[in-house]
Amino acid sequence: MASDSVKLYTAIYVALLVLAFSKFVFFEFPEYFTYGQAFAGTMVAAAIKSVLIVGYFQHLRWENKSLTYLMLLALGLAMLLMAAATYSIT
Amino acid sequence: MADLPPTTSVRRWLVTTNHKDIGILYTITALFFLLFGGVLALLIRLQLWDPANQVMSGLAYNEAVTAHGLIMVFWFLSPFAFGFANYFVPLQIGADDLAFPRLNALSYWMYLFSGVLLGISFFQGGTLDAGWTMYAPLNVPMYTPSIGSTGAVLALFMFVVGVTASTVNFLTSIHHSRAEGMGLMDMPMFTWSILATVWMMLFAFAALLAVGLILASDRVLGSVYFSATEGGSLLWGHLFWFFGHPEVYIVFFPALGVMLELFQTFSGRRLVGRKWVIISICLISVQSFLVWMHHMFLTTINLEIKTLMMATTIGISLPFDLLVFALIYTLIKGRIQFTTPFLFAFGALLLFILGGITGVFLGAIVLDYEFRGTYWVVAHFHYVMFGGATALFGGAYYWFPKMTGKMYDEFLGKVHFVVFFIGFNAVYFSMFLAWETPRRVYEYNPAFQGMHQAGTIGAFLLGASFFIMFYNFAKSYVSGPDAGDNPWDYSRTAEWAISSPPPLENWPNRPSYASGKLEFVKDYVPDGGPAVKADEDGNAVTDGGDSHSEHIRNYPYWDKHPSHASIWPILLSLATGIMLLGLSGFNNSTEFHFGDSVSQFSVEVLNPVYPTLTVLGLLGLIWAGWKWGAEDFYAPPSEFGERWPFEGVEKVKLGMWFFLASDVIVFGAFISAAVFIRWNAGWMSWEPIPASLPGLINTFVLLTSSFTVILALVAAHRQHRTGLLASIGATMLLGFTFLAVKAWEWWEKIYVDGVYLATVPEGYSAIQASVYFVTTGLHAVHVIGGLLIAMFLFVRAYRGAYMEDGRPVEYFGLYWHFVDIVWVFLFPLFYLF
Numbered sequence: 031m032a033s034d035s036v037k038l039y040t041a042i043y044v045a046l047l048v049l050a051f052s053k054f055v056f057f058e059f060p061e062y063f064t065y066g067q068a069f070a071g072t073m074v075a076a077a078i079k080s081v082l083i084v085g086y087f088q089h090l091r092w093e094n095k096s097l098t099y100l101m102l103l104a105l106g107l108a109m110l111l112m113a114a115a116t117y118s119i120t
Numbered sequence: 121m122a123d124l125p126p127t128t129s130v131r132r133w134l135v136t137t138n139h140k141d142i143g144i145l146y147t148i149t150a151l152f153f154l155l156f157g158g159v160l161a162l163l164i165r166l167q168l169w170d171p172a173n174q175v176m177s178g179l180a181y182n183e184a185v186t187a188h189g190l191i192m193v194f195w196f197l198s199p200f201a202f203g204f205a206n207y208f209v210p211l212q213i214g215a216d217d218l219a220f221p222r223l224n225a226l227s228y229w230m231y232l233f234s235g236v237l238l239g240i241s242f243f244q245g246g247t248l249d250a251g252w253t254m255y256a257p258l259n260v261p262m263y264t265p266s267i268g269s270t271g272a273v274l275a276l277f278m279f280v281v282g283v284t285a286s287t288v289n290f291l292t293s294i295h296h297s298r299a300e301g302m303g304l305m306d307m308p309m310f311t312w313s314i315l316a317t318v319w320m321m322l323f324a325f326a327a328l329l330a331v332g333l334i335l336a337s338d339r340v341l342g343s344v345y346f347s348a349t350e351g352g353s354l355l356w357g358h359l360f361w362f363f364g365h366p367e368v369y370i371v372f373f374p375a376l377g378v379m380l381e382l383f384q385t386f387s388g389r390r391l392v393g394r395k396w397v398i399i400s401i402c403l404i405s406v407q408s409f410l411v412w413m414h415h416m417f418l419t420t421i422n423l424e425i426k427t428l429m430m431a432t433t434i435g436i437s438l439p440f441d442l443l444v445f446a447l448i449y450t451l452i453k454g455r456i457q458f459t460t461p462f463l464f465a466f467g468a469l470l471l472f473i474l475g476g477i478t479g480v481f482l483g484a485i486v487l488d489y490e491f492r493g494t495y496w497v498v499a500h501f502h503y504v505m506f507g508g509a510t511a512l513f514g515g516a517y518y519w520f521p522k523m524t525g526k527m528y529d530e531f532l533g534k535v536h537f538v539v540f541f542i543g544f545n546a547v548y549f550s551m552f553l554a555w556e557t558p559r560r561v562y563e564y565n566p567a568f569q570g571m572h573q574a575g576t577i578g579a580f581l582l583g584a585s586f587f588i589m590f591y592n593f594a595k596s597y598v599s600g601p602d603a604g605d606n607p608w609d610y611s612r613t614a615e616w617a618i619s620s621p622p623p624l625e626n627w628p629n630r631p632s633y634a635s636g637k638l639e640f641v642k643d644y645v646p647d648g649g650p651a652v653k654a655d656e657d658g659n660a661v662t663d664g665g666d667s668h669s670e671h672i673r674n675y676p677y678w679d680k681h682p683s684h685a686s687i688w689p690i691l692l693s694l695a696t697g698i699m700l701l702g703l704s705g706f707n708n709s710t711e712f713h714f715g716d717s718v719s720q721f722s723v724e725v726l727n728p729v730y731p732t733l734t735v736l737g738l739l740g741l742i743w744a745g746w747k748w749g750a751e752d753f754y755a756p757p758s759e760f761g762e763r764w765p766f767e768g769v770e771k772v773k774l775g776m777w778f779f780l781a782s783d784v785i786v787f788g789a790f791i792s793a794a795v796f797i798r799w800n801a802g803w804m805s806w807e808p809i810p811a812s813l814p815g816l817i818n819t820f821v822l823l824t825s826s827f828t829v830i831l832a833l834v835a836a837h838r839q840h841r842t843g844l845l846a847s848i849g850a851t852m853l854l855g856f857t858f859l860a861v862k863a864w865e866w867w868e869k870i871y872v873d874g875v876y877l878a879t880v881p882e883g884y885s886a887i888q889a890s891v892y893f894v895t896t897g898l899h900a901v902h903v904i905g906g907l908l909i910a911m912f913l914f915v916r917a918y919r920g921a922y923m924e925d926g927r928p929v930e931y932f933g934l935y936w937h938f939v940d941i942v943w944v945f946l947f948p949l950f951y952l953f
Contacts, residue, residue, distance in 0.1 A: 034834050034837050034838070036831065036834060039827065039830045039831070039834070040827075043823065043824070043826075043827040046823045046826075047820060047823060050816070050819045050820060050823060050944075050947075051816075053819075053947070053948055053952060054812060054816045054952075056952075057812065057952045058812075065804075068952075069953060072948045072952060072953075073948070076944050076945055076948060079941075079944050080941050080944055080945075083826060083937050083940060083941050083944070084937070084941065087826050087827075087829070087830050087933070087937045088933070088934055088937045088938075089930075093768075093769060094765070094766055094767060094768050094769050096765040096766050096769075097766070097769060097774075097777050100777060100778070100781050101777070101780070101781055101784065103323075103781070104323065104781040104782070104784035104785055104788075105784055105788070107323050107409060107785060107788070108784055108785055108787075108788025108789070108791075108792065109788070110409070110410075111327070111358070111359075111362050111788060111789065111792045112788065112791065112792035112795055112796070114413070114425065115355075115358040115792060115796050116792075116795055116796050116799045117422075117425060118354075118358070118413060118416075118421035118422060118425045119351060119354065119420070119421065119422070119796070119799065119800055120422065120799075
């Protein structure tokens with residue numbers, strides 16, 4: 031059963047705002063972060079945000095694990111397409 | 121509209137949502153497209169009778185080749201199989217209907233009207249002539265400028281929308297509505313083949329939807345993806361074949377399922393190695409996504425990936441070997457009855473073996489260099505796809521008695537098989553012998569004339585054979601002997617346990633396999649609650665409050681009778697068809713003048729027909745969608761269904777997650793396209809087109825809207841009407857804010873920086889602008905779609921809905937959060953990197 035706690039959802043929301051802002055910061059201060067570092071940091075932040083939204087706002091954390099595997103399968107195939115296609119022209 | 125008219129009424133066939141009716145509609149429509157594609161094939165063969173023939177112009181020949189391929193692959197093969205799937209999968213799993221009956225009807229009408237659109241495209245200055253693979257850059261307006269070419273692309277897009285709905289429906293049905301006691305491994309082989317097929321379809325057709333959307337954007341809006349020198353053609357190859365190779369198995373698997381079913385029935389023997397056959401089917405489904413670049417051996421992709429794809433391609437032949445040996449060994453162990461269905465199934469196996477072996481040649485890089493673009497490929501894939509589909513005709517004979525209650529004429533059936541088999545091999549084996557003939561070219565080396573003439577004779581023989589089948593079925597339907605419930609000695613699936621044809625709601629009582637065999641059990645239905653299991657005396661028995669009981673209790677209208685009719689699927693599809701017909705000529709009928717400021721923006725309408733159709737279709741779409749949502753249509757879940765591996769997941773929620781998984785691939789393909797093109801152009805040679813600040817603002821806006829959506833769900837659960845209205849209202853406000861910021865951002869790009877889809881100042885590339893506008897535009901379209909749903913929810917909530925049942929708010933939230941997640945990745949990709 032999914033949570034009905036407004037407090038929990040508010041905490042998640044605040045975490046999402048902070049993570050969103052961190053992506054902006056990575057690229058606004060090139061004197062502190064190289065492009066590679068900013069890229070990696072942004073992708074990590076994006077991944078964490080996605081997990082938080084899927085896990086809590088979409089309630090996947092409380093659902094049957096098979097739904098998680100379903101979405102991971104779709105994500106894996108999309109990543110495969112991107113990686114293999116891009117690698118094919120290197 | 122809950123009343124279903126009788127089968128003698130035309131109205132019945134326009135409003136029905138019953139799976140058996142839809143199955144019949146699919147079957148008949150697919151046979152019409154067989155004739156359509158078949159006539160085009162005969163035109164092609166007439167042209168090839170003589171290397172200097174002028175039956176058709178070069179352009180007309182190219183159109184015939186293209187339309188023949190598209191029609192046979194998309195509008196005949198799979199829909200024919202899904203006619204049977206519609207009719208028999210619910211019966212084989214012990215369900216009353218598919219999970220979403222209205223969605224099923226929508227899929228059919230989308231299919232029909234998409235075919236009508238394709239037909240109309242012939243009269244719009246000529247249809248597409250780029251081959252069924254629609255390779256770039258042949259597929260862009262510069263090389264295929266006719267309105268009909270755009271019409272054909274949009275027809276395919278519409279077809280794929282219907283397929284997506286159907287895929288979600290079958291996946292949800294099979295994973296949610298199996299009769300009590302029917303585990304996945306217990307399912308009949310035909311249903312297993314359909315399950316594997318729809319799993320592949322979920323991901324493969326999403327890629328086709330994405331590539332179709334991008335192509336539609338190039339043709340209707342003027343973006344330049346597939347004409348880009350930064351890998352546009354290769355991008356098409358990757359996206360199309362990521363769909364295209366699984367598509368081979370998507371077409372073949374239902375036929376394989378029929379083969380497996382028929383081999384068992386007519387050998388009187390359970391399938392040998394059944395478990396391993398199922399494992400092989402699953403393996404092939406996975407492997408089908410790992411081989412797509414073997415269709416690209418002649419492109420400039422690197423040798424390492426070609427070698428890897430060669431290995432994976434050879435690897436996929438291994439589970440196929442197991443399937444073939446299991447089929448052969450089943451026959452060896454059994455006592456064969458040479459009925460018409462069996463002959464077609466056995467013929468299909470022989471043809472498929474030849475098709476499979478000749479395909480291994482194409483999987484080897486060096487041999488592919490020689491065979492690619494020749495009639496070897498044409499012969500090979502006809503042996504695989506049409507050869508496999510031969511079993512579907514066996515399925516038609518096999519299930520004809522069940523669908524009509526009448527027995528077909530066995531002698532005519534066998535004559536059909538003999539003529540079919542001779543014609544088939546004459547037309548396609550001659551292609552192997554004349555393999556050096558270049559594919560899709562209507563002139564050829566006169567040395568091959570004899571082979572091509574044999575092929576043409578074979579093609580007419582093959583075409584004529586179907587009229588034997590049509591005559592047989594028509595005659596038998598009118599005056600054939602009664603078939604009884606089960607005319608076969610060794611059939612073992614549930615459809616043969618009920619009358620022919622089956623009644624509207626299929627079963628006398630609830631089917632159950634709990635005892636190890638099919639039984640029809642009577643449930644106890646108390647006043648004021650859902651059905652519960654009953655003992656032999658009809659008294660209620662408790663089962664410890666398991667998850668499906670809770671699941672049913674969530675349906676507050678449990679005591680209503682299931683609905684079987686709705687007018688909205690056909691009207692929604694018709695509106696979509698009209699809108700797409702309008703869009704096909706939109707680019708040729710309008711000119712946009714941006715001017716120096718928004719006040720100078722103007723649209724010049726050169727031909728009002730197409731824009732009018734577009735607007736009418738769009739309005740009709742919104743109206744029909746609204747009415748669909750408001751309709752009181754009741755399709756309850758099965759009460760004691762087996763749900764593995766999705767136990768405890770409510771029916772609509774499961775369907776929603778399947779849809780989202782497919783949308784992951786759609787956006788994944790768009791993002792892959794952006795990354796691929798940028799990598800080709802040189803990653804660091806691109807600077808973000810928009811400033812990062814509006815992107816950041818919109819990120820905060822969307823995240824906040826996700827928060828308000830979750831608050832809406834909490835309010836619904838707490839039956840707090842004001843909170844619900846406030847939360848949905850806030851979500852709408854934030855959605856509009858997102859669009860306003862997006863509009864401002866685009867305005868600045870267009871009017872300040874001079875950047876538009878394919879128009880860029882120095883320092884930008886046209887393809888970069890296309891990728892930015894199209895990808896963020898697709899996301900904005902998703903936001904607009906979400907806003908329309910939010911408005912619908914708001915109005916309903918205002919009228920007091922969702923207090924007892926808040927699930928629609930949750931389903932909307934799943935979608936809205938997904939749109940938010942997509943933005944999480946679009947923001948860095950287009951505003952930061």
